[in-house]
Amino acid sequence: MLLFAVRRLASAVLVLFAISVLVFLIFFATPGVDPAARIAGRNADPATLAQVRHSFGLDRPIPIRYALMMRHLFISRDLESFVNRGAKVIPQIVQATPVTLSLVLGAAVIWVLFAVLMGTVAAWRRGTVADPLIMLAGVVGISLPVYWLGEVVNLITQSRLHGSVFSWVPPLGYVSLTDDPGQWALHLLFPWLTLAVLYAGIYARLLRSELVANLNEDYVRTARAKGISERRILIRHALRCSLIPIVSLFGLDFGALVGGAALLTEVVFGLPGVGKLTYDALQTVDLPMIMATVIYAAFFVVLANAVVDVLYARLDPRARHA
């Protein structure tokens, strides 16, 4: 078990290294991307440009630039943005993480609750009209792109009906949980719901099919034969078993979202989280920030994968030797 965990960790580090090299190379392979002139400012004369290039180490060979960037990122931890000079990237990510965590945690609670409710009711009521209706709602949720849904939510709550029904909706943005818990929740309510819609749909459909499959298993038949009530069978037996694949999927989705995959939701709702940082960095071609956010995202995805793998290995000994 320990050896497995160590192997898993080593491969995770290798993946992170490969990703960082790839980001670096893609960046410098992009035409016209040399940041020196952009940093120096418009119409900078050649001497100024040379000074700037030198002071940012941009006149050095690419492998050395890579090594320097990694040193600033991981060892001295003082890597600075090319665009907002003086702004250190690590504190910015540290500051943005609670925003993303607040968004994703809240949305996760909502989508899991809805998914369990919808999936269970659909499986329980299969054969009636409720089942296809619930599943249709799930498909609609999956099909709505989050940036479109977010903009429509904003259009309704901030603009069209802001004067009447939705006058209680606060302006877009983020209020810290420690500053004002009430406002924190109120500011995040619509972002939570918007982000949750997609995942609730996916999870509900998945759970329903797992439940339906489980309800035909031998152990359910045994339980029925023992005279246990249908309700108890559904909730205590079938649902518990059906949740296992959901949990591993949840681990991966959660990792990706915390890593910045909630980018579009953050952009649409003006939440200064990690996804927004990534988005801004990509817009301004800010290499240090792109590097830091990509590594951060990769870290969470790899971490989530590793946790899921290790958990699986714990649950199923066959996976250890795979």
Add this chain to the structure above:
Amino acid sequence: MARKALPGIALITTSLILAGCSGSSSTPATSASGSTAGFQSQHKGGTLKLLAKSAAGSLDPQVNYTLQYWQLYQAMYDGLMAFKKVDGQASFTPVPDLAEAAPQVSDGGKTYVFKLRQGIKFSTGAALTTDDVVASFERIFKVSSPTAGTFYNGIVGADACLTKPATCSLAKGVVGDATAGTVTIHLTAPDSEFLYKLAVPHASILPKGSPAKDAGTTPLPTTGPYMVASYDPNRELKMVRNPNFSEWSHDAEPQAYPDEIDESFGLTVEAEVTAVQNGQADWVFDPPPADRLNELGTTYASQVHVNPLTAFWYLALNTNLAPFNNEAARQAISWAVDRAAVVRLYGGTNLAQPACTILPPGLPGHVDSCAYTAGGGATWSAPDLAKAKQLVQQSGTAGQEVGVVVQDDTVNKAMGEYLQSVLNEIGYQATLKPLSADIQFTYIQNTKNKVQLSLTSWYQDYPAASDFINVLLSCASFHPGSDSSINISGFCDKGIDGQIQQALTLARTDPQAADKLWGQIDQAIMAKAPVVPLINPKLVDFTSKRVGNYQFSKQFYMLVSQLWVQ
């Protein structure tokens, strides 16, 4: 100067309407109350909430080269000179700021003596001294200010400072006399625009102990009515009153109205406009998206202010690469492009007007003339495609491939598609190459990238013809192989360069005659067609209902500190 962000969304015909906008800022009500009545204390107080899509980088006034912060610096930092902070044309006038009066100029325009005002303090409480002024000029070079080598290279000793910034000393160029309270600046040659250059933020006076490198996100002490309380490029820039400020010149640095100014970052432009409509914020830095203009122009007409800018959008034709190394081929493009179509793509006649000259209307030296318009005349009327086609055939360049490099936002791309269709129509094979907005501007400057035709723009730094003609089209601005070669066309004509030098010299003694000469140079360059002026843009400011006393400086745009929020 750094260009503004572009109008975000689409080319939408409804945007042509922008109906009831208060036409220009020079409405009698606003300008009278602001500039003549002095400070009106009943409007003092409150928090002004500004919105911008994103932060604009370093907060260091000697480094930052964006309009977004230059506008805010007006109420924070001061130089020896300042542009008059009033509405309208007078805002182009430099007035003494930290200096007591206009400098005494001697030695044929090479020596300037400034007497510092007494009693001015930095926001830290330290008194402003001549040492601070000397240190600030050296700091321009130590921090590699973008304009160090273009604006301030005429100061004695600047050459050495440019090559070795770390040890920069201007001992012979900027001399402080603490007892007399004077600062003497020596130039290597007379410079008719020197006072303008002293009035832009890069020449701000900072305390002498300021770090000798870009201060980045750490605020530096100010002299003006505000200082920065905090700055986080992902959240907000918060400006609060400088407790040590008291008004010394209403023209140069007027007392401010709001007690606090917050510029928040992070919303989309759509959300920003909505927030101002809801009264959640007071002003949007970014140009409103075209599809919201109709709504703004009708429902919110009283909150919209439209002002023409001394700026132009133009096509740079690479005069060193086929086919545009051929003068006839360049003229063909000038004849072919429908400026009215470009205006429509930009958002309509309320947001831009067709351009025929390099010098925008309102800039000294501008003369109404239009070399390439069907039927002739001083203003633009229509393209002449027949003539364009004929010139392409004559030049022998027909059938050649032309790459059109534009920024990848909707407006620029739409213009690019239009240009592509025009080029194809007159006999070229055009391909469109959209690039990220942040990369395109440096990409098109580098000769190594072999860009034949690009769409770009230029917004003035200060109100002088040379800031367009000398900067954009002189031989000295052409640096082959560099990302910083602002003469994008690579245009270098010895005859024109001689005239440019003549105009610069003439401006020292006879500004009027120089302006006239600039106008002639403009036309001489247009005849050779290295650039194709397309439009002169206008700026739309959208303010909240509670905001009063809107004034528009042609130099630094809306006077933020003069707005009333109560």
